Structure formats: C-alpha cells, structure tokens
Amino acid sequence: MYRLLLVIGFVLSVSIAANPTVRGARKSETNSSRNAKTQAAVRAVLDAQRDAWNRGDIEGYMDGYARSRDTVFVSGDSLTRGWQTVLDRYKKNYNSREKMGTLTFSEIEIRPIGNNAAIAFGRWHLQRATDEPHGRFTLILRRTQPGWKIVHDHTSLAS
Numbered sequence: 472m473y474r475l476l477l478v479i480g481f482v483l484s485v486s487i488a489a490n491p492t493v494r495g496a497r498k499s500e501t502n503s504s505r506n507a508k509t510q511a512a513v514r515a516v517l518d519a520q521r522d523a524w525n526r527g528d529i530e531g532y533m534d535g536y537a538r539s540r541d542t543v544f545v546s547g548d549s550l551t552r553g554w555q556t557v558l559d560r561y562k563k564n565y566n567s568r569e570k571m572g573t574l575t576f577s578e579i580e581i582r583p584i585g586n587n588a589a590i591a592f593g594r595w596h597l598q599r600a601t602d603e604p605h606g607r608f609t610l611i612l613r614r615t616q617p618g619w620k621i622v623h624d625h626t627s628l629a630s
Contacts, residue, residue, distance in 0.1 A: 505583070505586070506583045509581070509583040509589050509614075509619075510581040510583070510589075512614075512618070512619045513581045513589050513591050513612055513619055514579070514581065515619075516535045516612065516618075516619050516620070516621070517535070517576055517579065517591065519531075519534065519535060520532050520534075520535040520574075521574050521575065521576055524571060524574040525573055525574055527568050527571055529558070529561050529562055529565060529571075530558065532561070533554065533557065533558045533561065535620065535621050536554055536557060536620060536621045536622075536624070537554065537613065537615060537620035537621065537622045538554045538620075539553070539554055539622070540552065540553045540554070541553075541622065542554045542557060542621070542622055542623075543622070543623045543624070544557045544560070544624045544626070545623075545624065545625040545626070546625075546626045546627070546628070547627075547628065557624075569599065569600060570599070571597075571599075572597040572598050572599035572600075573597065573598040573599075574595065574596070574597055575595070575596045575598070576593055576594065576595055576596075577593060577594045577596070578593045578594045579591060579592070579593035580592055580593060586614070587613055587614040588611065588612065588613050588614070589611075589612045589619070590609065590610065590611055590612075591608075591609075591610045591612060592607065592608060592609040592610070593607070593608060594606070594607055594608075595607070595608055595626065604628060604629075605628075605629050606626060606627045606628040606629045607626070607627050607629070608624065608625065608626040608627070609624075609625045609626075610623065610624050610625075611623040
C-alpha cells in the first residue's frame, strides 16, 4: 500500500511539473508578486518625493531621480537633461516655501515594464496661497543600485 501511494505521488508530481497550465500559474504568481513589489517600491519613491517637497526639501525631492547626466525632465516646451540641471531648475523656479506650496499626487498608475523598469503616471497638484497649479505626469523609472529612480519625467501643466 505504501509503495502504491509513493508511485501515485510520483506520477502526480511528474504530471503537474509537465503540465504547462500549472507551470503558467506558478509563473503568473511570480510575475504578480514581482509586479506588486515593483509597484510598492515605485509608490515609495513618489511618497518620499511628496514628503520631501512638503518639507521644503528640494534636494530630498530630487533623491527620487537618477543622479545621472542622462536623466531627462520635460515640461511645457522645455527639455532639461542631467540630474544637476534638473535640481538647479527646481531651485530657481521654487526658491521659497510659498512657491513650493503643498504637493499632492492622485490617480497614480504604476506599470512594470520588465524586471528593472516601470512607468508611473498620474496627477499632481500644488496648493498655494494664491493659486493651485496642477497637471499630469508620466515617469519612467529604472531599478538602480541605490533603488528605483526616475530617469525620465514628462510633466504637464493644465491650462
């Protein structure tokens, strides 16, 4: 009886391992888990940026970007290349807490594209004493040695 159970167990395990549907389900679970981890990591980058901005910490906000000359920021008709250049732009345009206001993000969607890249898009909104600029953003992030970082930012201002 014991041998019969061993043989049945062996046959079942070989059948399951050879079954592409079962393998596909395992792979799907792995992809789903990986996607959830990527989404959580990218969300953490955006949350940290929001928090730094709302503290008035532009350099902390810039920690979400890859420190590379290849980092790209597009807004309106302006294209800025390089982490330092993007930082300088932010410092020039938001040189006071009043100009920075309070930043919120909403309607965020994060889509992994492979193991080491993701696209995030959503809405941004600044609450300031005299106005409320807002718009949309599309970000491309890559997994780097220090973690997930924005390598391309296309931000628009609603009219």
